[in-house]
Amino acid sequence: MKTQTESKNLTKRLNTRLQAIKPDMIHSFDNEVSDIPGIIKLTLGEPDFNVPEHVKQAAIQSIMDNDSHYAPVPGTVKVREAAAHFLANRYDIHYDPKTEIIATVGATEAISDTLRAVTNPGDKVLLPGPTFPLYQPIIELNGADVVAINTEPNQFVLTPEQLQAAIDKDGDTIKAIMLNFPSNPTGVTYTANQIKALADILRNTNIIVISDEIYSELTYDQSHVSFAHYLPDQTLILNGVSKSHAMTGYRVGILAGPAALIGRINLMHAFSVTSASNPAMAAAAEALGSEQGRHDTESMKAEYKKRRDFVYDTMTKLGFTIPKPAGAFYIFAKIPERLHMTDYDFCLSLAKTSQVAVIPGAAFGPGGEGYLRLSYAASMANLKTAMAHLTTYMETH
Numbered sequence: 001m002k003t004q005t006e007s008k009n010l011t012k013r014l015n016t017r018l019q020a021i022k023p024d025m026i027h028s029f030d031n032e033v034s035d036i037p038g039i040i041k042l043t044l045g046e047p048d049f050n051v052p053e054h055v056k057q058a059a060i061q062s063i064m065d066n067d068s069h070y071a072p073v074p075g076t077v078k079v080r081e082a083a084a085h086f087l088a089n090r091y092d093i094h095y096d097p098k099t100e101i102i103a104t105v106g107a108t109e110a111i112s113d114t115l116r117a118v119t120n121p122g123d124k125v126l127l128p129g130p131t132f133p134l135y136q137p138i139i140e141l142n143g144a145d146v147v148a149i150n151t152e153p154n155q156f157v158l159t160p161e162q163l164q165a166a167i168d169k170d171g172d173t174i175k176a177i178m179l180n181f182p183s184n185p186t187g188v189t190y191t192a193n194q195i196k197a198l199a200d201i202l203r204n205t206n207i208i209v210i211s212d213e214i215y216s217e218l219t220y221d222q223s224h225v226s227f228a229h230y231l232p233d234q235t236l237i238l239n240g241v242s243k244s245h246a247m248t249g250y251r252v253g254i255l256a257g258p259a260a261l262i263g264r265i266n267l268m269h270a271f272s273v274t275s276a277s278n279p280a281m282a283a284a285a286e287a288l289g290s291e292q293g294r295h296d297t298e299s300m301k302a303e304y305k306k307r308r309d310f311v312y313d314t315m316t317k318l319g320f321t322i323p324k325p326a327g328a329f330y331i332f333a334k335i336p337e338r339l340h341m342t343d344y345d346f347c348l349s350l351a352k353t354s355q356v357a358v359i360p361g362a363a364f365g366p367g368g369e370g371y372l373r374l375s376y377a378a379s380m381a382n383l384k385t386a387m388a389h390l391t392t393y394m395e396t397h
């Protein structure tokens with residue numbers, strides 16, 4: 001029997017833009033393969049380390065201190081000061097913790113608040129990709145339009161020529177550009193020169209740069225350079241502790257930028273959540289503000305690097321073409337053409353016959369077709385088994 005919700009067709013009465021959003025392929029594919037017996041899942045971008053003890057203690061201490069009242073909307077003074085210290089110390093970018101930083105509920109809330117604060121219906125947002133699939137639906141929910149720029153032909157780096165061409169074409173209707181480096185899904189990051197070349201073009205426009213640098217602490221072959229280093233007055237920086245300190249479930253992100261913009265985005269933040277949670281902010285302050293927090297990331301990073309090298313070497317030998325991932329914890333590999341398979345068919349076949357789950361590249365938008373994304377935020381033992389299974393698969397197909 002139909003429920004009242006079904007018979008009255010209430011889903012059709014929901015926000016029309018929400019109705020038009022397609023389900024995200026990462027989670028639908030992950031669900032599709034999760035029940036395969038013995039499956040090794042290298043699908044999600046979720047660190048496999050435990051949260052460091054001193055960071056946990058900070059959360060516990062906050063609870064024991066009855067730190068149970070509403071925090072200031074932009075976050076506790078302590079977490080904002082720790083974030084300002086972290087950004088200055090690590091990337092030489094300088095923010096006033098009183099007016100230029102907000103602690104959000106994960107980087108996700110920072111993405112959502114920022115895009116809601118920046119865009120009006122009809123605005124365009126430049127989106128170099130393949131990229132993290134969260135940006136597009138949020139942009140579209142606001143009635144703004146995505147202008148996808150395919151970076152695949154240039155090893156997944158946006159070129160100044162591509163940026164200039166997009167600006168020449170769409171002019172003043174472009175409200176913002178959404179960048180992400182080190183990148184999910186490619187692991188590719190930008191050099192200082194590449195950033196500077198893009199910043200030099202953007203400086204002559206009034207386009208707002210939203211730079212998602214959540215993987216900034218996980219760079220293996222070069223130090224991270226922030227976009228704000230070259231264009232501070234026009235850039236909003238997103239960061240957080242989810243990836244750097246394996247704290248995805250604590251839900252603390254950081255948003256930093258010029259006071260005039262942050263002041264208005266803080267209103268969106270207040271409308272969404274009032275403020276982040278006190279114990280989680282206490283833990284994030286410890287992670288970002290302490291010397292020990294810095295060492296935690298170093299040791300996780302050393303482990304990720306070993307895994308990256310192992311997976312990269314194995315898959316390259318098996319015939320995959322892979323842009324060398326300089327950061328994050330993903331391998332974005334081109335599926336050998338000799339197999340004559342789409343990325344979706346390959347990933348499904350690999351999961352079913354060899355119990356290894358990776359995500360089809362098309363999930364990350366234009367430029368991702370024909371690729372797969374493997375997350376090496378998994379134990380070395382699982383990665384070794386997965387690579388052995390992949391080797392057998394490639395030898396028999």
Ligand SMILES: Cc1ncc(COP(=O)(O)O)c(C=O)c1O
Pocket residue numbers: 045105106107108109132180184212214240241242248251252253
């Ligand atoms: C590029 C990128 N930005 C943001 C996020 C979300 O971060 P958080 O868990 O802090 O909301 C992720 C998570 O996978 C990501 O890959």
